[in-house]
Structures are given as structure tokens and as C-alpha cells.
Amino acid sequence: MNMRNQWPVLPVVAGLASGLLTGCGSESGDSGGTGSSVVMGMSDDVLATDPASGYDPGSWLLFNNVFQSLLSFPNGGTEPEPEAAKSCDFTDTSTKVYTCTLKDGLKFSNGDSLTSEDVKFSFDRMLKINDAAGPAIMFPMLDKVEAPDEKTVVFRLKVPDATFPSKVASGAGSIVDHTQYDADGLRKDGKAVGSGPYKLDSFGDDKAVFSVNENYKGNADVKNSGVTLKFFHGDQSALKKALLGDKIDIAYRGLSAGDIADIQNADNNSKVEVVEGSSAEVQHLVFNMDDPVAGKLGVRKAIAYLIDRDALIKDVYQGTATPLYSIIPAGIAGHNTAFFDTYGSSPSPAKAAAALKSEGITGKVKLTLWSTPSRYGPATDQELKAIAKQLNASGLFDADVKSVAFDQYEKDVAKGKYGVYVKGWVPDYPDADNFTSPFFGQGNVLSNNYSNSTITGTLIPRTAAESDRAATDNDYDRLQDIVADQLPVLPVWQAKQYAVTREGVYGLEYCLDASTVFRFWELSKD
Secondary structure, three states: OOOOOOOOOOOOOOOOOHHHHHOOOOOOOOHHHHOOOEEEEEEOOOOOOOOOOOOOOOHHHHHHHHHEEEEEEEOOOOOOEEEEEEEEEEOOOOOOEEEEEEEEOOOOOOEOOHEEEEHHHHHHHHHHHOOOOOHHHHOEEEEEEEEOOEHHHHEEEEOOOOHHHHHHHOHHOOOOOOOOOOOOOOOOOOOOOEEEEEEEEEEEOOOOEEEOOOOOOOOOOOOOEEEEEEEEEOOOHHHHHHHHOOOOEEOOOOOOOOHHHHHHHOOHHHHHEEEEEEEOOOOEEEOOOOOOOOOOOHHHHHHHOOOOOOHHHHHOOOOEEOOOOOOOOOOOOOOOOHHHOOOOOOOOHHHHHHHHOOOOOOOOOOEEEOOOOOOOOOOOHHHHHHHHHHHOOOOEEEEEOOOEOOHHHHHHHHHOOOEEEEEEEEOOOOOHHHOHHHHOOOOOOOOOOOHHHHHHHHHHHHHHHHHHHHHHHHHHHHHHHHHHHHHHHHEEEEEEEEEEEEEEEOOHHHHHOOOOOOOOHOOOOO
């Protein structure tokens, strides 16, 4: 996402060690066509039903199933394809005019026709409301939207942006019925009117109920008669108990690595299966460049030389993530291993000591690592304590950890109160731009006082304007190398995705990929 002003509400989707992978989801199954309804539990909340506001994984899960966008990401794909649109293309040579033609016969779940007026209204409304917890921040490049006729939508951009189609394909591109939403304010009744595969029948504190939208016209082939989404509000033990007690069919987002192991070893092991998918979710340590301690390059380099990612993955995450050595994760075009190349994978106290000595530091460095207990995963506090222990074991640091509730944490980060702190990121679309512009572009979301004129003035604008995404590799290599050299952040790990299912539930392999789109319509149950 392009330069948003706050970090999204995105807890960690930890993955599953490969040894725990079972057969569920690898079957295709005509049995999925029975039309049974599916009950899914997750620890995340859905913070909004109005797409002009929601900017968290729970809300986007709802948007991706209730609303259509002009484009969507296919199963396992990273290139958007037409969804509500029949076609979309840049219609100039500078990637500044993007034109879409709608499919015939589109309708919302209430029977209203969907036309270009609704598309224009949806984007205009989102930008006008500009909700602090919403996705408008993704579209600083959007100048205006035109609807010259019922089937045509024209987006005029202020600057070239070849990633604009991916932004349109995300939850931020959700199309709402212009007769059902206020142009100036958010909908507050917990209801939603969209044209996606599902209707939102009810939404409450403990669950949301979805039924199939008979008016839907798009790419999804719905394989169930509806989905009930139960909310566990961060209560991991309750989510686990509900799965083992046959109260839900699927547990998604929120089970810890320990929970996974317990489920695998339970007496009813044969009735529970774990499905692993790919993920581009990442976690970084962030350094405040104006901090009197973390602002010193030698201190940051010493930390980079001492961190043992393999030990963290083994001891804290039990194999449910992989070490990350760059700001662009593996599986995303443009990824390199700049931090591995610069600092290695094994701790080097000698190199760390030399880095500190270059700053004139000879005594132990007193340092606090700031954490927040659950927003970026249930093991975040444990992870940072392990990192502090690694630093202290070198004899070069006197590090401790302080954990702060998320609301206060975000306020303190914005005020520059912390020297070293943790941030997690789940991408809005699977492109290297979404791992660079938000972090290092103008007005970046890290609040760490870092800027680099080569990155902001040359590399980000040039990569954004390049329609041939493969042609951006050299620029992204250079950007990643600059970040590894200057160390405003230190990548730690990349997650895997998982879901745990009851026996006889299929289709999960089509819901867990780098697009971060969880496709209700792929789920089926015997």
C-alpha cells in the first residue's frame, strides 16, 4: 500500500512447520459441491463493515467476500484479473490514465444495478471521508474518477503508477451501492450492500453470518451454501477448544505454534487436519534514527551482527516462520538477500564489537526493546525477550524489553518515544512496491525519522511508473542494498499461513496465498 499514515491492524498469521502438514486441502473434491454451510472461527475482530473505513485483516476478509472490485487476484496469482470489469487497461503511454469497462448485467445483492456511477461514487466517497482507519491513504496518486457512460470508468492519476491495478484489486477497491451509502459519512448500522459472492445477513459481537448472493456475476464458483464467522476476540484457548469440541469447522488466524502441536497430538488427532499456505507477512525491528542510542549506525550494525533468526524461529516460533534477510519477502518479485549478504546468518560478536568501537563505544550499550503483546502475533513479547537475551549474551549490550498495550504503543511510536520497536506487515497487494513505498517513501508509516533522497526521489517513483514489473529488479536491488547499509529497519522473519480444519472440509489451499485474499467460496464440507 502506498504511503499510509498508520500501521495496519495486522496480527501475525503464523505458519505451520512442514512436518505438521497433512492431507486436508490437497484434495479437490467434488464432495465440496454439497452446498453445506461452513463455520469458521478466528481470533481477529472485524473492525468495520464499511470499506471506506476498514483497514485490518478481519475487515478485508469481509470485504473480499461481500463486495466486488473491478479486478481481483486469482487463486495463487499475483497479477490482477478482471472481476466486475470486463477489461481494464492503461490507455496512455505514461500509466496515468486507467480505463475499465464493466461486465453486463451486474447487480448488487439488493437487486440494484451496478454501473460506473457506483464505482466512481465508491472511490470518491472513500477519498472524501478519508477515514484514519481506512484505505484512502493507498491512493495519493488518484486525481479524479470519471464515469462517461454506464459501463466505462476512467481513473486519472497525478503521477504514473503501474501498481494501480493491484490497489484496485485489493479490498480498498470495494464497490458500494451509491443509493445505500452516505457520500459524506461512514455507515454505522453494521450492514453491507455489495455485489460479491456473499451477502452479509447479520453482524454482531460474536459472529457474522453470510449467505450466497444469487445476484453475483463474477469469477468465483461458490462451493457452499453460506459461511458463519465466529469471533474469539484474541482468545486463543477458546478458539482451540471450539475446534476440538466440534463447534467450528475451521480455525483461522490466532492459534499459536504450541496450539498447533497440541492439536496434532490430541486424542482426536485423526479428526483435525492442518493446511499450510504461503504468506508475504513480515516482521521488522524498527530503529528511531533520532534516538540518542539507536540513532547511531554502529549500534544498529551491532544488533544486525548479533541477531540469530534461526534460533528465534526454532525456539519461539517452532518452525512456523522463516528467517527474513530483506525488506521484500521471498516469493515477491524483486526480493534479494541484502541483510544476509551484509551481516551474515550467524551471530558475530567480533564484528558487533568492531561496529560499536567505530562509534567510540567501549562499554555495554543500555537498550530497551519496545513490544506490544498481541497485535503483531501472540509470541511477540517472547520473541523480543529472546532477542534481548541474544544481545546480552554477547557481553556488548544491557538490553531489556518493555511491552505496551497497542493503543498506547502506536501513540508513543508516533511521538518518537521509542528507540527500537517492533512492527508487523501484511501486504495489501503482492508487489514489491507495497514493501517499500509505505516504509521509505515520503510520509512513511514507520515514524522512525528516516529518509533517503535516492529512494524517495528516484527509486520509488521510477519503480512505481514501470509497467514491466520484471524491469524493476535492479532498482529494487539497489533500494534493498541502501536499506541494509543504513539500517533504518532490521527484517526478522517471514510468516507462513495456516488454517486448522475438521475432517471433511476442503478448499483451504485456495485461501492461503500471498494475495492475502481468503476466498469463502472455495470452502466446502462433506
